[in-house]
Amino acid sequence: MKLAIKKILLSAAAALAFSSCSLEEDPYGFLSNDNFYKTAADAESALVYAYSVNSDIEYYSRHFIIATEVPTETLTIKPDAGADQHALDRLEVLNNNKIVEDMWRYPYLAINRTNAVIQNVPNTPEMDDTRREEIVGEAKFLRALHYFNLVRFFGEVIIREEQVSSVDQVNKGVSSIEEVYNFILKDLTEAEAVLSTERVYGRANQVAVWALLSKVYLHMASAKNTGVQGYEWVSNADENYTSAANYAKKVLQDQSTYTFENDLMETWNVSNRATAREHIFVSATDRGGLIEGEYTKLPMLFMPWAEGAPQVVLPNGTTIPGGGWEHLWIEDDFAANYEESDRRGTLEMIVNKVTIPEGGNDGADLELVYPGGGLQATFPMKYLDPDMVGQQATCDTPILRYTDIMMVYCEAIGPNSETYALLDQIRGRAGLSPLAGGMGIQEFRDYILEERGRELAFEGKRLFDLRRTNSMEKVLGDQYGKPMTSGIYYFDIPLIEVDTNPEIN
Template identity: 45%
Template sequence: MNYRNYIYSLLLVAIIGTSSCTKLDEKPYGLTNTGSFYKTAADAKSAVIYAYSILPEVGYYSRGYYIITELPTENLSQKGDAGVSNFELDQLRTTSTNSDLDNIWTYLYRGISRANAVIINVPGIENMSATDKNQIVGEGHFLRALHYFNLVRLFGEVPLRTETLADVSQIPAEKSPVSKVYDLIISDLKSAEELMLPAKNDEGRANKAAAQALLAKVYLQLASAKTSSSPKYEFVADASAMYDQAKIYAGKVINEQSNFVFTNNLPDIWNTEVYKKTASEHIFDAAVDRTGEIEGNYSKLTNMFLAGDRPMTILYDANNPASASINIGQGWGHFLTEAAHYNGYPTNDKRKSQLIVSTYVNDGKVYNLDIASSSRPFSRKFIDPLRIGDKTSCNSPVIRYSDILLVYAEASGPTADGYAAVNKVRSRAGLGILNPALGLQEFRDAVVLERSWELAFEGNRLFDLRRTNTMEKVLVQQYGKTITSGAYFFPIPQRELDTNPLMKP
């Protein structure tokens, strides 16, 4: 389902229009009067679409999320004239005044506010089928859980807001312990799993499989963070139990549905004309469409990755000279692939040759990109040959089938199940099977490394390094980086500290 083109006509006016003020003073974001809304099934649908619309905004999954989760790793750096906040993130010396962190904080809580409105108001709508009502409320729980999962992994202790704001007095809120945030995330996702319909290919909308997949990732986060003594996860009582839960929920996605599947050909995973229309690896995306009117309806994320030299033509499959040539345009060259990542792939790994562009053609001339130059090889995951100018239909992947296969492998450990899952991913990449005699920690380390290649540039690497307590081991000891601040949690934005009197530095 493509909802991006009509989102604002459906709800923005409706929601804002319900606010009535007798004075002209401005009220804080989120304070609305819902008395004349949430009356019909159409209102419920509009409300949940509005909740989804935060995801592909520029400050979230269409740009800001990748700036924050990729620059602090060995995957990406940024061009020389990028903003100060980008360099702080890249060099791991973030401060509370970092504008990128302030931006993502704002978008996350906007998303939570919209999800809260759905969760609280939709159950009271009359003359709406129970099935439709449950689905929409379940989607609200899923979205709130996703936002809080991002928040807690980025910032640690954060305020828990589970009510709609009706008065300014509700704005101040204390930080909640990390354990309480996870309690809400798990509760929300279990509610979402219970309420939502089974998996179906409904682009940009969550379903039961998405809730199960995100639960698997949450349980793996808790298990591995406890096992590795990652900061602030001392509250986890039993890491083994968390690994068991991660395997159970990942197994539900792998074994109990068929709408999301393993794709054998790597380039096909990222073909917009495939994953938007048929069963694919994309369990849940922040969905966009190139025909949209404003950014957020469509995406410009592509331009962050693509080199800016000149318009480019590449082979659909770089490993197959007979495959079709596709025009991919040119970008801004904002994200620069780091040599540490590019040179780290195993020999003959197809994820490097097929999913990173190192050669292109322009006007009949072949150009080779150099990892040591300012115009470097770039990710092929975010391209749209049918782009309209800067407008693309490239969804931002939030949860992918291969991610869940690797969650299943890591949670299973060096068992037949674990090896089968990780070797399925390795086989597609053209690699041999993993050493069958690995110990438990060796096996899990190998799966995390596999994730670094398989899920590169998708916003997972920072969280994998944090949950395994290996920021220093990998980034400092292996790649020679320096960490000054923000290793395991970024500082709370100063604006929040200044305006929320209950927040403690």
């Protein structure tokens, strides 16, 4: 079955590549359905088209990481980067910020494609009924994911349930945060009912739905519990914590495809990405792609320039290309936050030294170090592809990861022997001793917030974790001394949308 689906995907992608006259998209993201959705292959192609937005430069392959990590304590930006990125770093975010604009535009671009699938595939003739339902279910999962991103970035946003195919359909007002969450939960519940736990690389399945549901309920619960503005409508935080725990438990206990990876480095081994035990859902890329979006240049944002050397050797012996952009820098204070024995810090997962073979004046190896010795900053092992082709990389952006859901479960349940054991499993992989125990529930949840920062660093989770726990000032301001002016808990809807849509006030 898996091979059959993969063959369908390949043929669908090929069909889409050569059918621009049938399924066209102008710069506003409008789709034309003329002469399309006539066959099962058309339906598969449309779904591939919907997935493809995820790996765009302006979304998960680059700008999403900038938008969710640079405003926090984890990453900063090189001095000559664009003004909009430095504004994010300082949390002086205006409504004309181009990175934030992309966090509005690309989810809606993707939503329009999913709406086209949801609206048209049910009427596509000569399709297997089960596969028809699965395609619609995958599209509803994607739509829910994009709305979850939008509501966490902006708060009140526009709910678009139907495909937008003309400018006349653009004008629409925003819905309340409550209405957006109800829409997300409806999509995910309907997707859960028709998807199976079967794994297809880069695609959503029932386990991905459970994982996303656990995160949606946790966001509502923690935002209500900590008094985040905009979540007053949540009636009971404990009920939502229970729902988060129930769905996270399904991920941990009701399937066997994904599990905890004991080898810290193996989760980030791009050679085994299709079978990685932890990655429930990713934005998938391949260095063999024809255009950026099919491949990614995300590693270039982190990799060292290293005097433009063709190759550099990492402390663990891995060889990667030199000539990186050194665009995103790990914050010094954040790197120092790891215990000395924590393998996720500079002991293993944060690189502060590389070697250029025969790079010295006398032909000896040249060592570059940070600070003060040739590297501009430290960089993570998470986003590296030793087999890059030029600047083209295979480097999936993690969206839903098993360890993330383990911590969702622990946070939702609170301290007991089971949750301590799960957290000790994560700590043990990092080379740390077990927790002492005895924490009250708020102390326990505060610890998990810190642990999520260390474990999920640079994966596009930190801004949302700090926002949902009402911790932006406490962590960024009080602990790290980060200035904050605007865009702290919500970004403003981009000016370009406000100017073109008069129903947004």
